[in-house]
Structure formats: structure tokens, C-alpha cells
Amino acid sequence: MNPRRNVDPHGGHGTPHEPTPTIWPVGFAIGIACIFIGLILSPIVVAVGAVLAAIFGFLWIRDVTKGIRTVTEPAAEEPEPAPAPIPAGTRPAGPEPGEGEVIRYPRSKFLEAATLGLGGLIGVVVTAPVLGFTILPPFVKQGHPKVDVGAIEDFPENQYVIATYLLRPEEGEVSRRTAYIRNNGLLDDVPSFTILSNRCVHLGCPVQVNGLPIDEDAQTQVSEGQRVTRIPTAAAAGFGCPCHGGQYDNEGNRTAGPPVRALDRYEFEINNGRLLLGDTYSVSEVDGTGAEAQIHAYPLSGPGQHVDGPEGLLYPVQPPR
Amino acid sequence: MANKKKPGLLHKLLSILLYPLLWLEERTSLPGRSGLVGGIKYFLFRRVPGDISWGHTLGSAAFTAFIVQAVTGVILAMYYQPDPDSAYESIRHITDDLTLGWLVRGMHRWGASVFIILLFLHMGRVFLYGAYKYPRELNWIIGVLILVLGMMEGFFGYLLPWDQTAYWATVVGVNLQATGPFLGPFLGPILQGGTEIGQDTLARFYSLHMLVLPGALAGLIGLHLWLVVRVGVTSPPWSAEPAGRARPGPPPPPRSGLVAPGPRGARKR
16 A cells, blocks of 8 residues: 555655655564563563564664654754854844843743743642542552451351451441451460451452351351451362452462462451451462461562562552552 | 526525524634635545445444444433442433433443444554555554543443442452553552542542543544544555545556555655
């Protein structure tokens, strides 16, 4: 297709700035494709792809800019004799000191600059708070009170209990959270709990217990406006996600599917024999089981984000929670 | 006007009917330049190549789909309530209770898919006909932006029914974007207005879906059409006929196009 037929190339604009024909984008595309394929197959392929893309990208840019470079070179020679003496009687537009003439900043220039400057200033003054209002609220005042999910005795040892509650009752069902709580018994006379978040660390769907919830034994407790429901489960065999098939074992370690780390966990404290849930934190993996488990803990990261390994470098900063 | 004839009744009636248009034209035009009416006439009756086909109507079809979305969306907004407690119920009310509500909601819901499908078909036609090439690269870029904004419309609109599918699909969609490197963890909260989908998310998505994005889309579509009129419609690649507007000078030699590409040097005349 030669679209130049459609528009007069010589009409008013001089010669068209049509890019020079070049074959290098093909190589560049192959390089990019190699990078993506390498992300799945091997880092070596990524490196090869990056090198290819860099080489062909350079050649492409060189080809495309050839026309511009050859055009501008002779043009650059022209302005050499330009600083000729200004003919008498004509005043330059800018503040050029003439002979015996007062240095003046033309009124029109001043008004132009003032209008643009003030307009820009007003624009900034109006835009900044609006932009802040758009972007900042999600990052401030995101905290929430600790939630009392029951007395220690309400959680039978070595059995997962589903605890579900509204994190902010005034917001309604949209703030519902669910935790899987297992009482590990005492470790050095201190109660030990494994408390997993039900949000899949693949993309945030609700992970389910691989085992039957015993709905008949569900207990509901209401205290301080907070309504917590506890549902015991029969012999949980890990957890599974309904969305994309991620599977986790009883410690929250990933066993199959797309999740990138172990399930997030809740911080907890025990106050007057009551179990209080705090914030969540992220876990790369858990060694061992129950009270003896060694948890590799990290600050809370969003689902799908690696916390360790080379991919973890992609998420250096987490927003305040 | 050489032989003076009394204007017929029909002619009189027509001139009375057309008078408002003349009035408008006179007040929007400069001497020697056409005004609003002339501009619309120019837009509607401009020259196009003789051998264009149905493929060339896909852009107009996509534009029509956008207008359908805009109109049905405005009507739906009269009944929809972007509040976590009442959104689902208001959708149910539109679908089940209101007269023809099911139809308008259906038009909006299915029209969304039609719009995206037509965008892709239009894009395919432009690509296969090479219509994105000089001097139309800018219009291709604007078209890509329209496609991206159209898909964002789909993403933000999907949450509004506020059922389980909408909710969890949006959870997945937002988290997917939050896995983007470096800025991803900040993008997620900005999108949903908090660390999790909460009471602000629905209104935020609603505002983006029915105010921000349609406005941007309308602006880009306007720019897109202006460029189409400005540079003209492309002929099919096999066409021997020059496209768009008349060009001065001798007609270009017929070209062989995709079937048998000419020698490379032939392009530079």
C-alpha cells in the first residue's frame, strides 16, 4: 500500500517525513518474543532475547533516524553567518540592548508570559489537591482494630476452625474477612496458633478448606458490635482455591498450582484468654509443622507478588497498610 | 435564474423549512468558509474512493456501538445505585421490575461485547489494508488508545452488577494488575480505593466507568474522525484509483500493491 497517493505529499508541507524502509523491526520483534518465551523457559533465552532486541533496536533507530540526520547536517551549516548586524530601525523581539536604547521587555511578551504563568499556577493549585484526593486516600488510615475471635478454649487443638467476621461492621458485608485458625497447643507454656488468611496468594480468591466444614457446630459470638462466626472443620487436608486451582498444605505451603508463595498469616495476641487477630503478613514458606514451624515471614505483599528470590526484586517497595 | 419564473409552492415550503439551517450557517461561518452546516455536509458527503467495501464501514459500526453504549448507559445511570448495600438490588430492579429495563440493560451488556468485537474487526481491516501507514500513523495510535480505553470500560463496568462473579472477577483483575513490577503494589490500592475492595471501590469504578472513560473516549473518537476526514479514506491495496480528495498534478502510475510489489526504488519518485 502506498498511501502517499492519497495525500499530496508536496502540498504545502514540503517533502513528507516518511520513515526509511527497514527490515530491523523484525529482528527486534524476535528479540522481544525471545524475552517473553525465556521468562517461561530459561533465563539464558531471556538474555539472548535482550541482546537481540538491543542490537536490532539500535539498528532500527539508526535506520529510522538516517533521514533526519542527513537532512539536519547541511542545515546546521546555514546559520553560521546568521548573527548579522541588526538593521537600524528594526527592534528585535527579545530584550536586545541597542545603542542608547533602554533595555525593554516588550509588554506583549510580558502579558503572554504572565497569562501562561498564572494560568499554569492556577492549574497546579487546582490540580494538586484533586490529584492528592484521588490517589492518597487508599494509602492513609488503612488500619483497623484488632478482632476478638473467641476464647482459647473455643479452638480445639490441632483442628482448623473457620472464623469469619466483618472487619469494619459499619461498612457491611464488603468488609467480611475469613481466617483459618488452628490451636497448636502450648509451646514453652505459651499458646501457639496457626492463623491463615483465606485470600489466595495467586490472585486473591477465597481459599477453601479441603475438608467438610461442620456447620451444625457453628458458634456465633457477638461482642462490642462485632459478630464472629466459628465453624469447626473435619480433618482438613490443606486448602484449595476455586478460581485457578492453587493448592496449599495444612501449614499454608503451596503444593500445586499458580500461587507464588505460602498463604498469608495473621498476627495475633492473647489477652485475658481471648484470641485477638491483628494485621496480616506474608510468608514465603514454612518449615516444619504446628508449634514447631519455622515461618519465613515478610511484610504483607499483594497476591501474586513474590516476596523472595530474584522475582522478589520486582516489588522493592510496598505501600503503607 | 435567466427566465424569471414564479417559485412554486413546493420551493417556497422547502425554503421556509430550510431557513433555520441557513440562519445557523450564516452565524457560524466566515466569509468564503463553510460554517456548521457546511462542515457537517462536508463530513457526510466527502469524497471517498470508488472501490471501498463493507470493510470500510466497520469504523462507523464501532462508532454506532459506542453511541448505543453511551445512550443506554445514561438511561441505566438514572436507576443504578453505586452503593455496596443497594447496587445488586438496583440492578435486579432494572432487570425485573422496570418496563423494558431488561432490554436496555441487555443492550448495554451485549453492546459492550459488540463494541469491542467491532473495534478489533476495524483494527484488522486497517491493518490488512495497510491503512495505518504514512500519513495515518497518528490515527492508528489514537485507535489503539481507544481500544485500551474501551477495554478499561469493560473492566470497570464489570464490577457494577455487584454479584459474586463481578466481585471476584474484579478481585482477580485488580490483583493481576498489582503484580506489575515496581509500581504494581501501588496501582492496586489506587484502583480499588483501599488495600482491599471496600465501600469506596464501587463508586470509584462507577465514576471511572461513566464519567472519566466515556469522556476520554468521546474526545479521542472526535480526534480520530477529524483525522479521517483530514487525510481521507484509504483505497484498498489493489486499487488503481487515488483515494480521498483530488490531488493536483498527473495521476500516479497504477501500482501493483500486495500482489506483486514494485521495486523498492519505485517508491521514491
